Amino acid sequence: MKPGKAIATLGGAAVIVLTCALICWSFYGVDFQLQGLSVGIPKAGAYVAQMFPRSRADFLWIKQFCFGGGGGDASTGITQPLLETIQMAVVGTVLGAIPAFPLSFIAARTNSFFRPLSVLFKTLLNIGRAIPILVYAMIIITGLGLGKQTGAVAIGIGSFVMLCKLYAEALESVSPGPVEAVKAAGGNGLQVFVFAMLPQVFPGYLSSTLYSLELNLQASFILGLVGAGGIGFELQDALRIYNMLEVGVLVLVLIILVNLVDYFSYRVRVIFS
Amino acid sequence: MTSNIMQISNLTHRYGRGAPVLQGLNLSASPGEIIGLIGLSGAGKSTLLRCINGLVTPTGGTVEVFGQNVPKLRESQRRRVRRRIGMIFQEFNLVDRLSVIKNVLVGRLGYANTLTSCLHLFSKLDMDLARSCISQVGLDGYEDVIVRNLSGGQKQRVAIARTMAQGAEIILGDEATANLDVRTTDSIMELLQDLSRKNNTLLLLSMHNLDVARRYCPRIIGLKHGVLTFDASAQSLDDSAVKEILVT
Numbered sequence: 001m002k003p004g005k006a007i008a009t010l011g012g013a014a015v016i017v018l019t020c021a022l023i024c025w026s027f028y029g030v031d032f033q034l035q036g037l038s039v040g041i042p043k044a045g046a047y048v049a050q051m052f053p054r055s056r057a058d059f060l061w062i063k064q065f066c067f068g069g070g071g072g073d074a075s076t077g078i079t080q081p082l083l084e085t086i087q088m089a090v091v092g093t094v095l096g097a098i099p100a101f102p103l104s105f106i107a108a109r110t111n112s113f114f115r116p117l118s119v120l121f122k123t124l125l126n127i128g129r130a131i132p133i134l135v136y137a138m139i140i141i142t143g144l145g146l147g148k149q150t151g152a153v154a155i156g157i158g159s160f161v162m163l164c165k166l167y168a169e170a171l172e173s174v175s176p177g178p179v180e181a182v183k184a185a186g187g188n189g190l191q192v193f194v195f196a197m198l199p200q201v202f203p204g205y206l207s208s209t210l211y212s213l214e215l216n217l218q219a220s221f222i223l224g225l226v227g228a229g230g231i232g233f234e235l236q237d238a239l240r241i242y243n244m245l246e247v248g249v250l251v252l253v254l255i256i257l258v259n260l261v262d263y264f265s266y267r268v269r270v271i272f273s
Numbered sequence: 274m275t276s277n278i279m280q281i282s283n284l285t286h287r288y289g290r291g292a293p294v295l296q297g298l299n300l301s302a303s304p305g306e307i308i309g310l311i312g313l314s315g316a317g318k319s320t321l322l323r324c325i326n327g328l329v330t331p332t333g334g335t336v337e338v339f340g341q342n343v344p345k346l347r348e349s350q351r352r353r354v355r356r357r358i359g360m361i362f363q364e365f366n367l368v369d370r371l372s373v374i375k376n377v378l379v380g381r382l383g384y385a386n387t388l389t390s391c392l393h394l395f396s397k398l399d400m401d402l403a404r405s406c407i408s409q410v411g412l413d414g415y416e417d418v419i420v421r422n423l424s425g426g427q428k429q430r431v432a433i434a435r436t437m438a439q440g441a442e443i444i445l446g447d448e449a450t451a452n453l454d455v456r457t458t459d460s461i462m463e464l465l466q467d468l469s470r471k472n473n474t475l476l477l478l479s480m481h482n483l484d485v486a487r488r489y490c491p492r493i494i495g496l497k498h499g500v501l502t503f504d505a506s507a508q509s510l511d512d513s514a515v516k517e518i519l520v521t
Contacts (some may be wrong), residue, residue: 177366178366178368180366181360181362181435182379182382183355184326184328184359184360185355185359185360185382185435185436186352186353186382186384187379188349190387190391191390191391194390195375195379195382196368199368199369199370200368200370
């Protein structure tokens with residue numbers, strides 16, 4: 001065997017051994033026990049079962065909770081918090097997408113900007129992506145206080161760092177041929193972007209933005225748990241008073257919402273691709 | 274005698290610190306000429322074409338086109354020169370997601386208002402011209418077809434219509450027929466020949482197919498390692514001349 005090949009084989013074996021060691025160490029670290037699972041899963045199942053309606057009264061409560069009317073603890077309804085969750089996600093996506101669009105040009109490897117500026121900006125984006133949206137929310141709370149606006153701004157920052165990267169990647173994948181052709185026909189920089197680059201990156205931009213909206217719906221749900229409003233806030237309330245039926249409805253509504261956005265994104269992507 | 278539309282003197286170019294791609298090249302051409310540019314891959318053909326329309330700034334020498342030294346021009350001035358020079362490419366370089374007419378209208382960008390053109394708004398005059406160019410290349414009825422649905426030959430016709438919409442006085446072809454079959458190559462070359470005849474357009478076409486070069490280009494120039502080693506009529510391109518150009 002040639003020395004180079006032997007080193008490559010040894011290297012490959014070392015990677016496999018290290019990966020196995022990491023997996024074992026992690027399982028050991030989390031005290032993972034199959035015996036514990038066998039007890040825990042049925043318990044969790046029983047807990048989840050409480051989220052499902054079992055009587056006619058439960059169904060009536062859900063109807064009242066979802067569509068309003070009547071009185072009692074269900075009369076506040078789900079409509080308002082649901083709309084708040086959607087609004088936070090939409091505002092956050094817009095706040096992230098608008099600055100990400102021009103600034104992604106700096107982040108793209110194929111840009112003609114000053115190289116160190118591009119590297120610095122990409123580094124900042126990588127740092128920004130490592131910070132969870134919850135941390136942004138905690139920082140913003142100090143300035144804006146608790147509420148929906150804080151949630152929307154925190155989501156906006158999270159969206160911005162993610163979309164900047166995705167938009168930049170779309171720009172990096174632009175085929176240079178049409179760009180050269182528009183330049184060769186006498187087009188200026190803006191015309192090159194509109195006629196040669198935008199038609200190529202638009203489906204990618206759209207797809208990334210819609211994906212971001214999907215993630216932001218989940219983020220706005222989680223931020224609600226820490227007081228930013230929306231159905232997350234309702235969920236926290238329901239968990240506090242141990243109203244498992246309400247928890248079930250809220251989780252179901254989020255699942256439906258995310259899937260509706262997913263379907264809508266798919267249809268839009270099909271139209272534009 | 275017809276005056277030169279293009280005069281290249283002592284043209285040299287190298288990319289970064291690499292070996293020179295063009296070395297002291299001299300060339301002149303008149304309106305209406307059809308020139309075949311032959312040479313091996315890496316001989317400097319594409320670089321020469323891009324020095325002519327200012328997409329590449331050479332490291333030395335002069336490239337006078339329409340009486341202006343292109344390398345010395347500012348970008349805005351270069352754009353004004355470029356709009357009079359059409360370019361067609363091996364990969365067509367069309368915007369696949371746009372319609373035929375939008376791709377042809379790209380040829381009018383150098384003349385159009387930036388703001389309105391970026392909103393895809395063109396004057397009736399430009400629209401009529403684009404339709405007429407599409408008709409002249411035999412693509413009547415294809416105006417609204419998305420380019421990615423066309424065949425290679427049709428795409429190259431769209432690219433030629435784009436140069437026609439530019440009102441190009443010079444057309445540079447960068448291996449424009451390399452991806453086309455024999456019949457389509459002939460029809461594209463005939464189209465270009467007609468265009469040159471009707472509008473007195475100078476055609477400078479780089480190509481690998483010597484048979485096509487001999488049949489359609491009355492004048493042939495050969496490049497070898499960035500040096501012009503042959504510049505004569507197609508009849509003079511005998512086997513020994515070909516060997517001289519193509520053997521490393």
